Amino acid sequence: MxxxxxxxxxxxxxxxxxxxxxxxxxxxxxxxxxxxxxxxxxxxxxxxxxxxxxxxxxxxxxLPPSQSSASNQGHCTDIYAHADANPEYPIHGHNEDWSVDAKEFWYYVSLTPDPDSEQEADFSACAGLTYPGSMLAYAPAWNAHGIYQTQNTLFPNNTRSDGGLACSFVQRAALCSESTTSLDAYLAKLHTGGWASGASLNVVDLGTGEMANAEVLLDAFDVVKVKSTGNYSHTNEFKHLVEGILVDLGEDSATHRQARLDELPPPESLQDIADRLGDTSDTELPLYRDTTLTSSLLDVASGALQIWDGRNPKEGDPDFVWNIKEWFGST
Structure with a gap:
């Protein structure tokens, strides 16, 4: 910073x-x-x-390559699955990775408009993980309509230095809106064009069980809907947006993590995803590392969000378990 x-x-x-x-x-x-x-x-x-x-x-x-976070430890991992390949039972996992220095400096924040305020709120209720000085929806977050999102940082070589929109603002406006009541509504609000850089957004609709990954870069936008079978995951490299793949700087940690996930069989349970998020078999650049701040598992059907605070999710019970379907009282 x-x-x-x-x-x-x-x-x-x-x-x-x-x-x-x-x-x-x-x-x-x-x-x-x-x-x-x-x-x-x-x-x-x-x-x-x-x-x-x-x-x-x-x-x-x-930044110069020696100072950029892309050159030292990489960022987050996301894993999608359906229990026993059942389209009615979607599950999702996320490692929030950044820096050892950041391990003591993150919070879960919940924002709810004051119903007694004389001024009408310009946002809808939402909650999630935030960093000091940062707005909600840059990291894992959810809204009162049952839309849950996480982000994977990407490293294109054509980030603009002459303007454009910041992803944290677009994501916050997309998630914390009264009209964001579905996965498609969220994706439509992401597709603004004019971004200064790009990002990978993972989104789950707790109401319908739909899951998707969106990759954004400048004016380009592409979505993959996650089906009930297969092994879909995302680290910190473009996977399906052609404009992004062509300008991706690459990131060794992301390449290693993605390769490890691709060689494993498709996960079919929360424990399978926990085992993958906590995997350390790649001794050089593992999925779980000392820069992993939190690991999260979402049982979409029940709304239960399990969170491990700086601990390997393979090796014990979560530190927090919240029902995000019931977080704001109704969805």
Whole structure:
């Protein structure tokens, strides 16, 4: 974060990218800018630093390779499955990976509009994992309509330095909207065009059991609906968006993790997914590592979300178990 803040403040490329992305994103999402201003005021941090915390995906690829997170440990892993290949029993797993330094600095936050407020809220109820200064929906999160999402960071070589929309804002607006009541509604809101960079979004509809992966890059957008059979997973490299595959910088950890998942048989239970998220058989670049902050398992049928806090999900009970279908009282 110190490197990103210094890049945005002092480096000519970083400053240009930071200012232009802030301008374009502010024009598109003024209500979320007010939220950032509130985070800055409440925390005592500089507003620009709060902005940087929400532009990691856009600024990080522009850093010199020695400083970029793509060059050190990689990021997240997602696994989709259907129990016993039953389309009525979808399940999903996610490793939230970032940095050993970040292990003590994340939170679960739940946002609910105040029904007694004189001013109408400009968001719908949603909750999820957040980082200091960051908005909800950059990491695993869900809304009051039963839509659950996670993200895989991607590393294209054509990230814009002249503007565009920040993914954290698009994702937040897509998830925390009163009209986002289905998987397709969420995907439609993601497909804005004009992104400054790209991302992989994994989405589950707890109401219908539908699951999908969306890859986004600049104006390009592609979706894979996850079927009831097969072995579908996603790490930190483009898999199906042609425009992204052509400009993917590649990432050794993601390549190793994806290869390990591909060689295993399709998972058919929550325990199968836990075993894969906790897999350390690749001694060089395993799926589970010291940079894994949390591991999450979602039983879509029941709504039960199991979360392990910095512990291998193969090796014990979860630290938290929440029913996200009932989180806001009704879905």
């Amino acid at each position: 110190k490197a990103l803040i210094a890049f945005a403040e002092s480096d000519p490329i970083g400053t240009k990218a930071f200012r232009s992305i802030v301008q374009d994103t502010s024009s598109a999402f003024p209500e979320l800018v007010r939220e950032l201003e509130g985070l800055a005021e409440g925390s005592g941090a500089a507003l620009d630093s709060i902005w940087v915390a929400n532009l990691i995906a856009e600024l990080d690829p522009l």
